Every structure is written in structure tokens, then in C-alpha cells.
Amino acid sequence: MNDHAEATSPLDTHVLERTAERLAARYSGVLSPDVVERVVFESYTALSRTARVRTHLAALAGHFAADRLAALAHARDGSGLPQVLFVGRHDTGRAQIAAALLAHYAGDAAVVRSAGTDPGSTVDPHVLRALAARGLELGQVYPKPLTDDVVRAADHVITFGTAAAVSFYPHADHQDWGADRTVTGHPEDLEAMVAEVDERVRTLWGTIRP
Structure with a gap:
């Protein structure tokens, strides 16, 4: 049995092993199969710490691992x-809002990620509704643990009061946009928060767009 598979169920282990094989083929010549396998199983372990429902955890870990591997390849x-x-702290509020807005404006012209230093279990439903009201249906989004590979790959690191917990790499532009305030369900407060983040995101995109 795979050395990484001890903490997984047999079914999840099978899914993760097949995922590792597929991703190893994708990054052949760029990342070693051992690195790919380690990232896949680490991603599963990281997500399992906060997962409330484990039914699709292996598939979700595959998506998370694929994103991390893309970051590793970019960094290299x-x-x-x-x-x-x-x-953000939990990757359930302002970080998700900012990522969704920038991904909307940038389209295929940038790679946008969000992460949490202490990730929550689900994205705040108030956030999802506020973004949906702006026509942004996020689909399957989830709070992601902060990992060094995505920090190392980033050209621009935007923190929400979490700068002290994020590794500093001199090649990147680092900005802190203030504490990650709690999202409330009050429509006016929520809209004000989204509008504030939206203004900052538009300014950021205006300075970094290719």
C-alpha cells in the first residue's frame, strides 16, 4: 500500500492513487511522480481536518492538489x-470575495487563488448570496489551507490582517488590505463590504493586467 495512504479509506486511497497517476502524467518532466503523489495525499489530509462531509473529499482533494501542483510548476x-x-484567516469571507471578483474581471488573463491561515469548513453563505446578486455564481468553492507552494508561486500576495502568517518572497508584491472582518447577513453591511473589496480589486487589476 502507498505510504501516504494509511489515514485514508480503501476507496479514497484508490481515488487518490488514480489522481496522482493522472497528475504525474500531466506534469511529466516538470514534477517528479513522488512529488505529485505527496501533494495529492497531503491535500487530502489538509482538507480532512475541517471537512464536515467526507463523501466527496477525495475528489475535492484532487482539485486542491491540481491547483497546488500548477503553482509548483509555475514557481519552477x-x-x-x-x-x-x-x-484571509478562514478563507470564508473577504478573501473569497476578492478572489471571485478578480477572477471575474481577469478571466483567462490571470490565475487567482484564495487560502486561509486557519481555514473554515464552508464559505459563508452570505458571501455566496452577495456574489450571486452580482451575477457571480461560484459553483464548488471551498476554504483552502494556506500552503507554501501557492505563496511561492504568487506574483501578488494580498492579505487580510494575516501578513504575519504568510511567508515573504521578495519576487512578489505583498499588500495587506486590513483585518478580515466578520461577514454579517445585514444587506447594507454586506454590500458595503463587497463594494469596498471590489474597488480595491479593480485598482489592483488595473495595475497588474498584462
């Missing part, structure tokens, strides 16, 4: 689109 070759990382 230093090419490609600008990469932007938003880091």
Missing part, C-alpha cells in the same frame, strides 16, 4: 500568467 519555470493569492 517562472513563466505564464500573473498569479494572485488572497489570504
Whole structure:
């Protein structure tokens, strides 16, 4: 049995092993199969710490691992689109809002990620509703643990009062946009928060767009 598979169920282990094989083929010549496998199983372990429902955890870990591996590959070759990382405490509020807005404005012209230093279990439903009201249906989004590979890959690191917990890499532009305030369900407060983040995101995109 795979050395990483001890803490997983047999079914999840099978899914993760197949995922690792597929991703290893994708990054052949760029990342070693051992690195790919380690990232896949680490991603599963990281997400399992906060998962309330484990039914689709292996599949979700595959998506998370694929994103982390893309970041690793980008960090190694230093090419490609600008990469932007938003880091909140739980990755359930303002970081998700900022990432969704920038992804909307940038389209395929940037790679946008969000992460949490202490990730929650689900994205705040108030956030999802506020973004849906702006026509942004996020689909399957989830709070992601902060990992060094996505920080290292980022050209722009935007923190929400979490700068002290994020590794500093001199090649990247680091900004802190203030504490990650609690999201409330009050429509006016929520809209004000989204509008504030939206203004900052528009300004950021105006300065970094290719």
C-alpha cells in the first residue's frame, strides 16, 4: 500500500492513487511522480481536518492538489500568467470575495487563488448570496489551507490582517488590505463590504493586467 495512504479509506486511497497517476502524467518532466503523489495525499489530509462531509473529499482533494501542483510548476519555470493569492484567516469571507471578483474581471488573463491561515469548513453563505446578486455564481468553492507552494508561486500576495502568517518572497508584491472582518447577513453591511473589496480589486487589476 502507498505510504501516504494509511489515514485514508480503501476507496479514497484508490481515488487518490488514480489522481496522482493522472497528475504525474500531466506534469511529466516538470514534477517528479513522488512529488505529485505527496501533494495529492497531503491535500487530502489538509482538507480532512475541517471537512464536515467526507463523501466527496477525495475528489475535492484532487482539485486542491491540481491547483497546488500548477503553482509548483509555475514557481519552477517562472513563466505564464500573473498569479494572485488572497489570504484571509478562514478563507470564508473577504478573501473569497476578492478572489471571485478578480477572477471575474481577469478571466483567462490571470490565475487567482484564495487560502486561509486557519481555514473554515464552508464559505459563508452570505458571501455566496452577495456574489450571486452580482451575477457571480461560484459553483464548488471551498476554504483552502494556506500552503507554501501557492505563496511561492504568487506574483501578488494580498492579505487580510494575516501578513504575519504568510511567508515573504521578495519576487512578489505583498499588500495587506486590513483585518478580515466578520461577514454579517445585514444587506447594507454586506454590500458595503463587497463594494469596498471590489474597488480595491479593480485598482489592483488595473495595475497588474498584462
